[in-house]
Amino acid sequence: MLSKIKSFGLSGLNGYVVDVEVDVSAGLPGIEMVGLPDTAIKESKERVRSAIKNSAFKFSPNKITINLAPADTKKEGPLYDLPIAMGVLAATQQLDVRLLENTVIVGELSLDGSIRRVRGILPILMSAKRAGYKKVIIPWDNRNETVYVEGVEVFAFQTLAQAVAHVKGENAVPAVQKADGEYINSDTVYGEDLKYVKGQYAAKRALEIAAAGGHNMLMIGPPGGGKTMLAKCLPTILPDMTLEEALETTKIHSVAGCLEDDGGLVKRRPFRSPHHTASRIALTGGASAARPGEISLAHNGVLFMDELPEYPRSVLEVLRQPLEDHQITVSRAARTVLFPADFMLVASMNPCPCGNYGSSRGECTCTPAMIEKYHARISGPLMDRIDLQIEIDNVTYDELTATEEAEDSATVKERVNAARKIQNARYAGSGIYCNAAMNSQMLDKYCALNSDAQILLKNAFDKLDLSARAYSRILKVARTIADLAGEKDIEAEHIAEAIQYRSLDRRYWK
Amino acid sequence: MVNENTIYFWLGLSGITSKRANALAEKFSPFELWERVGKTLTEKSLFGEKAYDALVRFHSEEFLAQSIDKLDDMGISFITYDKFPDKLRQKEVDPPVMLYYRGNAALLNTESVAVVGTRACSAYGKEAATRLVKDLCESNVTVVSGLASGVDTYAHRAALRADGKTIAVLGSGLNCVTPLGNAGLCNEIIESGGLVVSEYPPRYAATKYTFPERNRIISGLSAGVIVVEAALKSGALITANYALEQNRTVFAVPGNITSIKSVGTNRLLYEGAVPALCAADVCDTLGLDCAKIVKKPRAIQLDIFEQKIYNILLSGEENFDSLVIKAELPPPKLSAVLSAMEIKGIIDKKQSNFYRLA
Numbered sequence: 099m100l101s102k103i104k105s106f107g108l109s110g111l112n113g114y115v116v117d118v119e120v121d122v123s124a125g126l127p128g129i130e131m132v133g134l135p136d137t138a139i140k141e142s143k144e145r146v147r148s149a150i151k152n153s154a155f156k157f158s159p160n161k162i163t164i165n166l167a168p169a170d171t172k173k174e175g176p177l178y179d180l181p182i183a184m185g186v187l188a189a190t191q192q193l194d195v196r197l198l199e200n201t202v203i204v205g206e207l208s209l210d211g212s213i214r215r216v217r218g219i220l221p222i223l224m225s226a227k228r229a230g231y232k233k234v235i236i237p238w239d240n241r242n243e244t245v246y247v248e249g250v251e252v253f254a255f256q257t258l259a260q261a262v263a264h265v266k267g268e269n270a271v272p273a274v275q276k277a278d279g280e281y282i283n284s285d286t287v288y289g290e291d292l293k294y295v296k297g298q299y300a301a302k303r304a305l306e307i308a309a310a311g312g313h314n315m316l317m318i319g320p321p322g323g324g325k326t327m328l329a330k331c332l333p334t335i336l337p338d339m340t341l342e343e344a345l346e347t348t349k350i351h352s353v354a355g356c357l358e359d360d361g362g363l364v365k366r367r368p369f370r371s372p373h374h375t376a377s378r379i380a381l382t383g384g385a386s387a388a389r390p391g392e393i394s395l396a397h398n399g400v401l402f403m404d405e406l407p408e409y410p411r412s413v414l415e416v417l418r419q420p421l422e423d424h425q426i427t428v429s430r431a432a433r434t435v436l437f438p439a440d441f442m443l444v445a446s447m448n449p450c451p452c453g454n455y456g457s458s459r460g461e462c463t464c465t466p467a468m469i470e471k472y473h474a475r476i477s478g479p480l481m482d483r484i485d486l487q488i489e490i491d492n493v494t495y496d497e498l499t500a501t502e503e504a505e506d507s508a509t510v511k512e513r514v515n516a517a518r519k520i521q522n523a524r525y526a527g528s529g530i531y532c533n534a535a536m537n538s539q540m541l542d543k544y545c546a547l548n549s550d551a552q553i554l555l556k557n558a559f560d561k562l563d564l565s566a567r568a569y570s571r572i573l574k575v576a577r578t579i580a581d582l583a584g585e586k587d588i589e590a591e592h593i594a595e596a597i598q599y600r601s602l603d604r605r606y607w608k
Numbered sequence: 609m610v611n612e613n614t615i616y617f618w619l620g621l622s623g624i625t626s627k628r629a630n631a632l633a634e635k636f637s638p639f640e641l642w643e644r645v646g647k648t649l650t651e652k653s654l655f656g657e658k659a660y661d662a663l664v665r666f667h668s669e670e671f672l673a674q675s676i677d678k679l680d681d682m683g684i685s686f687i688t689y690d691k692f693p694d695k696l697r698q699k700e701v702d703p704p705v706m707l708y709y710r711g712n713a714a715l716l717n718t719e720s721v722a723v724v725g726t727r728a729c730s731a732y733g734k735e736a737a738t739r740l741v742k743d744l745c746e747s748n749v750t751v752v753s754g755l756a757s758g759v760d761t762y763a764h765r766a767a768l769r770a771d772g773k774t775i776a777v778l779g780s781g782l783n784c785v786t787p788l789g790n791a792g793l794c795n796e797i798i799e800s801g802g803l804v805v806s807e808y809p810p811r812y813a814a815t816k817y818t819f820p821e822r823n824r825i826i827s828g829l830s831a832g833v834i835v836v837e838a839a840l841k842s843g844a845l846i847t848a849n850y851a852l853e854q855n856r857t858v859f860a861v862p863g864n865i866t867s868i869k870s871v872g873t874n875r876l877l878y879e880g881a882v883p884a885l886c887a888a889d890v891c892d893t894l895g896l897d898c899a900k901i902v903k904k905p906r907a908i909q910l911d912i913f914e915q916k917i918y919n920i921l922l923s924g925e926e927n928f929d930s931l932v933i934k935a936e937l938p939p940p941k942l943s944a945v946l947s948a949m950e951i952k953g954i955i956d957k958k959q960s961n962f963y964r965l966a
Binding site: 455465592599 | 727728729730731734757758761789866867927928929932939940941942943944945946947948950951953958959960961962
């Protein structure tokens with residue numbers, strides 16, 4: 099007897115239909131599995147056998163052949179356990195296969211018959227919806243991922259027995275409830291807060307601008323200056339995510355299997371800080387399974403790279419293309435997949451190998467050649483893509499012990515949110531969300547300067563030795579500053595402020 | 609009939625050491641040498657074996673004319689001993705027979721001060737060199753240095769930035785600039801009307817002996833030598849020694865006694881060098897006739913915020929944070945004001961967000 103059940107596989111963030119075909123015929127007892135399964139799937143026959151037995155069903159003592167079609171695509175992961183088990187039950191007439199028409203089934207089985215959480219439910223669900231399926235059966239623990247996808251009925255179960263009982267109509271359960279009302283960002287309580295950062299006014303302001311406009315940022319300063327602390331405060335002022343952004347990010351996190359315990363939507367912007375020993379693949383994504391890397395996990399959020407020059411050159415250079423295109427193409431022999439990677443790069447570095455160059459405290463023991471070499475570790479093209487470059491010096495004891503309380507993150511976040519709202523309205527429908535992502539055409543359209551501002555910018559280039567590549571960066575940052583101030587046009591004052599954030603263009607580095 | 613210039617070129621081309629050449633010059637006139645070498649004057653020890661052979665081989669006006677053409681093709685000129693300025697012809701300088709050069713040779717006859725120091729200089733050394741050179745250039749003094757990395761580089765760069773005159777004395781041939789990273793700087797010096805000289809043939813690679821050797825020319829060309837930063841063993845101290853032998857005034861920039869990069873300069877001060885505190889002092893000490901170029905008084909209108917910042921900075925440099933507190937301005941506004949003041953040339957931004965009056 100033959101049964102055929104629909105399931106889904108994943109290639110990058112896109113799902114494709116996998117037909118799980120089970121045939122039971124006379125022969126030596128055993129399970130044969132074909133259709134390019136990986137090791138996890140091959141092992142699933144043992145799980146399926148035990149799960150069926152332990153769920154009080156009968157496991158047929160005949161020859162069972164399982165085919166995963168299309169047969170030429172490699173299938174990965176344990177998410178076919180449940181469809182295989184249902185298929186076996188259907189093929190052995192313990193379940194009517196007609197009840198499963200137009201239903202997609204995914205899930206991993208335990209030996210005791212319970213259904214375990216799997217990766218990639220959200221992208222599978224969205225693909226299934228696009229392919230026209232109306233019903234999806236998933237593991238119970240994955241149900242929270244699905245609440246924002248309308249138009250598909252989702253049934254979540256804890257055990258194989260429950261799922262079968264439901265399908266048979268013996269113990270039908272209602273579909274998972276969709277989210278009602280608006281999507282709300284989580285108001286997580288953070289340990290860090292800008293109000294605990296003493297002094298560092300310039301840096302805090304730059305942080306605010308970076309968060310508001312999604313600008314890439316580099317902090318340069320001696321060790322102990324508070325670069326890492328400032329970076330850690332960044333999540334507390336990042337603007338709220340829109341539902342679209344949240345869904346995009348959740349899809350990636352779902353595929354990577356790093357959703358939080360409740361398995362729900364990612365409700366705040368991700369903040370990823372890979373260590374500098376991270377490999378190229380860890381950053382870009384890849385491996386034979388083509389999983390998303392750190393830069394995709396940071397999609398719509400922040401990628402923080404502490405001690406930027408310590409990363410191997412090869413790792414830094416792979417950032418260039420995603421910083422420009424906001425996506426990354428991961429090509430492997432078996433497949434090529436596209437992951438979104440629209441992240442904000444926040445990096446920190448010491449001014450020189452010993453860290454004291456230009457510091458007001460401590461003497462630098464590096465030679466000019468050493469300093470030059472240190473700076474050369476970060477290539478020009480990468481530096482070009484960083485809008486804000488700020489210097490951070492050690493705070494003095496007086497500043498540390500000042501009792502005056504600084505502005506807290508919540509206040510800053512309000513301003514950031516307001517500025518982001520202006521940007522969302524401006525770029526509605528254009529596929530970008532923030533000033534940093536503007537292309538040249540938008541730059542012309544939204545960053546027109548009045549004559550005062552033009553004269554100022556021209557003088558700045560003449561007098562301050564700014565490099566030509568600073569031009570568009572200054573305009574974008576000035577646009578964000580104007581948005582923060584709620585101004586429609588960029589004024590000379592906004593340009594003037596933006597110029598202060600181009601530290602590395604200055605001559606004292608040369 | 610061969611002229612004096614060509615004879616010196618012939619001597620220079622032979623690679624004879626300056627010591628032997630100067631010793632010979634006391635006994636023979638150039639024309640005598642031209643007539644007698646290889647004929648009545650065959651003592652190789654007077655010339656050095658290699659140089660003697662070369663002199664005999666090159667003893668042809670035609671060959672020398674060709675060699676000069678070849679140099680011309682490379683864009684290199686030369687100046688011989690007879691045309692040297694007096695300061696360079698002094699016996700104590702041990703002048704070379706000739707100097708190859710690119711650029712404006714007239715600078716050799718200007719009032720010059722050497723600015724030298726360690727290659728591994730600190731931020732302080734860089735700033736001191738930059739500041740002194742800028743002021744020297746504004747007083748119309750030519751700045752001589754060695755195009756090495758560190759202090760030398762910053763001295764040349766500061767001179768270029770101040771539209772001043774600068775001479776680089778190389779420790780290698782003109783076509784083998786060492787360190788290679790300064791080849792661009794070398795071109796900038798030539799293009800901006802400066803001068804690059806070397807006593808070595810164009811393709812002569814630097815050795816560890818050539819750098820100390822060229823130091824005598826750096827001090828020889830200068831009325832005084834300013835040592836900006838030097839550890840206890842630094843090539844800059846060799847220049848200082850030459851300067852003393854050549855009766856030049858040695859200046860040293862005082863440094864922290866705790867900084868290893870100032871040990872050499874502080875030691876010089878202890879031994880009697882003149883402290884180099886500012887360019888005006890240096891010029892006064894040397895009695896240089898350097899009409900101070902009067903800066904045009906700037907009639908710049910300051911707005912109320914700029915005036916506030918200006919008043920605060922009058923008492924010394926401040927960083928961004930303390931300006932926020934002292935000027936009681938919100939950071940965004942302060943940034944904008946500071947940019948405007950920088951563009952007007954009223955203040956300079958330094959590292960680590962420090963600002964000071966220009």
